[in-house]
Amino acid sequence: MGHVRENAYREHRGALSVCAALLAALLPCAAGAQPAHAGHAGHAEAARVPTAQVPTSLVSENGSFAITLEASPSPIRLNEPFELTVAARALAGDGRGVLSVTVDAQMPAHRHGMNTRPYREALREDRFLFRGMLFHMSGEWEIVIEAAQGSVRDRAIVRLVIE
Amino acid sequence: MIARALRASLLALACSCALTCAARATDSAVELSERELLSVLTLSPLAPPPEDTTNRVATSPDAIALGKRLFSDARLSGNGATACSTCHDEALGWADGKPVAVGAAIGKRNTPSLWNAAYNRWFFWDGRADSLWAQAVGPIEDGAEMDGDRLHVLALVANDVELRRDYEALFGAVPELAARLPARGGPLANDGERQAAWWTLAADEQDAASTVLANVGKAIAAYVATIRTAPAPFDRFVADLRAGRTDSRAISSAAQRGLKIFIGRGNCVLCHSGPSFTNFEFHDTRVAPPAADTAFDPGRLAGVARLLNDEFGAAGPYSDDAAGTRAQQTYFVSASAGLLGHFKTPGLRNVALTAPYMHAGQLPTLTAVVEHYSSLEHASPPADPAHMEALIRPIGLDAAEIADVVAFLESLTSDAAPLIR
Numbered sequence: 001m002g003h004v005r006e007n008a009y010r011e012h013r014g015a016l017s018v019c020a021a022l023l024a025a026l027l028p029c030a031a032g033a034q035p036a037h038a039g040h041a042g043h044a045e046a047a048r049v050p051t052a053q054v055p056t057s058l059v060s061e062n063g064s065f066a067i068t069l070e071a072s073p074s075p076i077r078l079n080e081p082f083e084l085t086v087a088a089r090a091l092a093g094d095g096r097g098v099l100s101v102t103v104d105a106q107m108p109a110h111r112h113g114m115n116t117r118p119y120r121e122a123l124r125e126d127r128f129l130f131r132g133m134l135f136h137m138s139g140e141w142e143i144v145i146e147a148a149q150g151s152v153r154d155r156a157i158v159r160l161v162i163e
Numbered sequence: 164m165i166a167r168a169l170r171a172s173l174l175a176l177a178c179s180c181a182l183t184c185a186a187r188a189t190d191s192a193v194e195l196s197e198r199e200l201l202s203v204l205t206l207s208p209l210a211p212p213p214e215d216t217t218n219r220v221a222t223s224p225d226a227i228a229l230g231k232r233l234f235s236d237a238r239l240s241g242n243g244a245t246a247c248s249t250c251h252d253e254a255l256g257w258a259d260g261k262p263v264a265v266g267a268a269i270g271k272r273n274t275p276s277l278w279n280a281a282y283n284r285w286f287f288w289d290g291r292a293d294s295l296w297a298q299a300v301g302p303i304e305d306g307a308e309m310d311g312d313r314l315h316v317l318a319l320v321a322n323d324v325e326l327r328r329d330y331e332a333l334f335g336a337v338p339e340l341a342a343r344l345p346a347r348g349g350p351l352a353n354d355g356e357r358q359a360a361w362w363t364l365a366a367d368e369q370d371a372a373s374t375v376l377a378n379v380g381k382a383i384a385a386y387v388a389t390i391r392t393a394p395a396p397f398d399r400f401v402a403d404l405r406a407g408r409t410d411s412r413a414i415s416s417a418a419q420r421g422l423k424i425f426i427g428r429g430n431c432v433l434c435h436s437g438p439s440f441t442n443f444e445f446h447d448t449r450v451a452p453p454a455a456d457t458a459f460d461p462g463r464l465a466g467v468a469r470l471l472n473d474e475f476g477a478a479g480p481y482s483d484d485a486a487g488t489r490a491q492q493t494y495f496v497s498a499s500a501g502l503l504g505h506f507k508t509p510g511l512r513n514v515a516l517t518a519p520y521m522h523a524g525q526l527p528t529l530t531a532v533v534e535h536y537s538s539l540e541h542a543s544p545p546a547d548p549a550h551m552e553a554l555i556r557p558i559g560l561d562a563a564e565i566a567d568v569v570a571f572l573e574s575l576t577s578d579a580a581p582l583i584r
Contacts, residue, residue, distance in 0.1 A: 078205075079442050081492065111553040115444050117497040132495025136444040137433050163201065 052076045052162050054084070054143070064092040064154035065147040078162050081134045084118075087127040088147040097150030103130045105143045135162045193419035200404065202426040207401035209438040209512070212281035212388065216484035217294045217477045218381045220333055221388060229329045230386030233379060238319055239303050241267060241310035241347075247302065247383065250274045256516035257390055262453065262524025266302070267310035271460065273524035276517040279510050281388035284443040284492065288506045288522045289466025293493045294482075295387060297475040300380035304351045312349030312357050313376040317341050320375055334378045338371040373474065377481035392512040393577040397422075400574070414574040421571030424564060429536070430554050431568075440511035440575065447504050449542040449555055450521045450535055462522070462546075463505040467498045504546025515573045529569045537565060 052075035057068045070085040088101050102120070106113040118130040135141050143158040195203065220226035233239065237246040245266045250259045257277035264270035272288050280286070286298035302308035303316065320330050321341035331337060348360030349372075361369065396414050403411030414422075425431045436442050445463040452460070470493060475481055478490035506522040520526045526535060535542065537560040560568070 078436060079444075081495075109553060112501060113499075115497055115499075115502070116492075116495040117499075119495060132491070134492075134495075136442045138436060139433060163205075 052160055054158060054160065058156050058158065059091070060145075060147060060154035060156040062092075062154045064152050065089065065149075065156070066091055067145060067147065067156050069145075069158070076135060076160065076162060078138050079134065079136050081116075081132065084130045084133055084143070085123070085127065086130065086145060087124075088145075088149075089126060090147075090149050090152060092154075093150050093152035095149070099126050100148045101128050102146045103128075103133075103143065105133065105135070105141055107137060107139055107141055109140060110137065135160075138162050193416060193423060195404075195423070199423060199426055202432060203401060203404065203422065205437060206432075206440065207398045207438055208394065209279075209392070209398070212279070212391070215281070215294055215296075215384070215388070215489070216487045217482040217489050218296045218384055219483040220381050221295075221385055223333065223385060225329065226333055226382045226385035227389055228386075229326075229333065230382035230384065232326075232329075233383050234386055238323075239309060239311050239316060239379070241312065241315070245309045247299070247309075250302075250308070251277050256513060258517050260518065262519050264308065266305075266308040268307040270307045271458075272522055273519065275509065276513070277387055277390045278392050278513045278517070279439055280390065281384075282439045282443075282510065283507075285445075285466075285470070285507060287466065289462050289469075290445060290507055291466040291469035292473060292475070293470060293477045293489055294384070294475075296377065296380040296384035297473060297477070298380075299383040299387065300376055300475050303376065303379070304349055306351075306353030310353065312347055312352045312361075313372045314344055314346065314348040314357075314360065316379055317344070317372045317375045318346055320379065330375075330378065330382075333382065337375065340368055340371055344368060344372070370480075374481060377475055380475070395512065395575050395577050397571075397574040415570055417567045417570035418574040419571075420564070421567035421569065422574075424560065424568050425571055428558055429560070429568065430558075431536070433554060434508045435511050440514075441508040443508065445502060445505035445507055447546050447555075448506065448521065448535075449539060449545060450525050451541050451543045453523050453525050457523070459504070459546075460523070461503055463502040463507075464498070464500065467496055467502060470496065471498070501547055501549070511572060512575050513577055515576050529572050530565060533560065533565045533568045533572075 054069050054071040054074065054076065056070065057066065059066055066089045068087045072083045072085070073080070074082075076082050084103060086101050086103060088099060090099070103118055104113060114134060115136055116132045116134050118132045121129040121131065123129050139162065141160050141162055143160065144155060145158070146153070146155045148154075215221045233247075234251075235246050235248045237244055237249070239246065250264050250266060251257045251274065252259055258274045259265070261274065263272055264274040275288065280298075281295055283295070284290075284293075286292040286295065287301065292298040292301060303311045304313065317337075318341045320326050321337045321339075327337055344364065345360040348357045348364070350358065350361050350369075352358050352361070364372075397418075399413035400411050400419075403409075403413055425435075434442055434444075434446055445466075447462075470476065473479065476490075477487065477493055478485050482490065484490065514520075515529060518528060520529070520532050526532045534540075536555070537558055539555070539557050
């Protein structure tokens with residue numbers, strides 16, 4: 001009985017999260033929307049997703065990498081651990097060199113990041129699993145994805161509102 | 164689809180709340196916007212606590228019964244005068260009512276209440292333990308708390324007929340070591356004699372004594388996990404909102420106004436989130452130390468270092484699930500310098516019963532706590548300005564608003580039944 005009630009409650013909370021995300025999309029100012037990153041307005045703004053649902057694909061700020069993302073569980077929920085699978089493909093340069101991808105996250109309005117240190121596991125040479133991520137506060141988070149290959153280095157920022 | 168339907172119903176509910184406000188303007192009934200309503204609904208009800216797979220007896224009735232006896236057994240302490248219950252007094256909200264704990268010596272931190280302790284991700288103000296049983300072990304050997312040691316605990320369990328019987332029913336035979344080992348000794352003892360005695364032991368003898376201490380901690384944890392808050396007036400208020408009863412009087416108008424501040428411009432809910440009213444993590448509250456000459460407390464930063472070296476950790480040799488969820492979350496812990504001076508966000512259920520407040524009991528009342536966050540008038544500078552919590556800034560509540568927030572906090576006090584057992 002307890003498990004049934006707990007599961008029902010969690011499903012309800014999940015629905016609330018989605019609903020909250022929709023509301024946040026309608027009210028970006030109230031959701032603490034931040035201006036696009038200076039100097040990379042076009043791409044950064046394109047990556048802005050005011051929801052806890054991570055976009056599945058995006059292009060890095062200077063157009064150097066095509067990046068695909070998959071969060072698990074999805075949508076990301078407040079104070080619950082999640083994993084992020086990141087694949088990157090170079091769109092610039094000669095494609096030589098080992099691809100490196102790092103992920104971090106921060107709350108720009110709070111001036112701090114996560115209390116965890118994500119662990120990276122290489123699934124393929126261009127695909128990485130980041131485990132141990134956790135957003136412990138509600139509000140706007142930025143996931144910063146940095147990719148480098150050879151002399152090409154670029155980043156993408158995904159902005160999410162966690163309710 | 165579910166979200167769409169829910170959103171539609173919430174919109175209707177929010178509109179209804181607004182109409183209620185207009186109709187009852189004279190008694191200051193409180194209007195909740197849709198966004199506020201969504202926030203309020205995340206705060207209740209309180210689900211059961213997470214399972215602790217690192218403790219195989221966590222829900223055993225026999226372990227709960229044994230743990231309850233051990234919780235009040237002062238023989239676990241070095242001087243035979245201090246039990247867990249000495250500082251965690253049910254009559255004082257499972258705390259002690261003092262600014263800082265007084266056990267074998269005067270401590271440096273406030274005794275945390277045990278209400279809903281089983282919900283925590285980290286334990287102690289600095290989060291230096293990652294399970295409730297690892298937390299229970301700590302004070303037994305802490306020189307400022309119970310000042311016991313693990314050879315003393317081994318001897319106690321081995322030589323007390325009833326204790327031994329109940330222990331062995333849960334954990335198996337007590338190793339036949341007590342008679343030939345020193346009566347006192349442990350690696351954390353605060354005197355050289357007991358430490359020296361410990362280091363004369365063979366590794367298997369040390370392991371046997373440590374196993375008994377860990378199991379004592381697991382039994383105590385099984386009991387402490389039953390110390391849970393019953394529903395509060397606030398839960399009835401939220402249940403009313405869910406049922407569409409937007410004119411609920413389950414909590415006072417003052418408490419409703421305080422709730423709006425709590426989830427709104429007060430920013431309280433950013434850290435005190437979810438049905439436990441905590442995000443279970445760590446923040447620099449900027450509350451001033453108890454006295455000007457108080458040594459700086461590094462808080463979580465030192466706690467992480469201890470956590471990662473805790474032999475009773477979730478991934479350690481005494482855990483019953485060394486590769487499980489708790490062990491993994493410890494693996495991912497950051498030891499960032501930004502955690503300097505951070506302390507765990509306490510849950511707020513029954514908070515009105517657990518004065519004084521903050522990690523060193525610096526603030527005597529809830530009013531003082533709200534005044535602190537409202538004005539930051541006597542606040543310390545950020546422990547680490549490069550990593551300060553930017554949202555902690557003066558919000559300038561007036562006296563009536565402060566009283567409203569306190570009224571809301573008081574609405575989190577459980578109804579008549581004090582415990583869920």
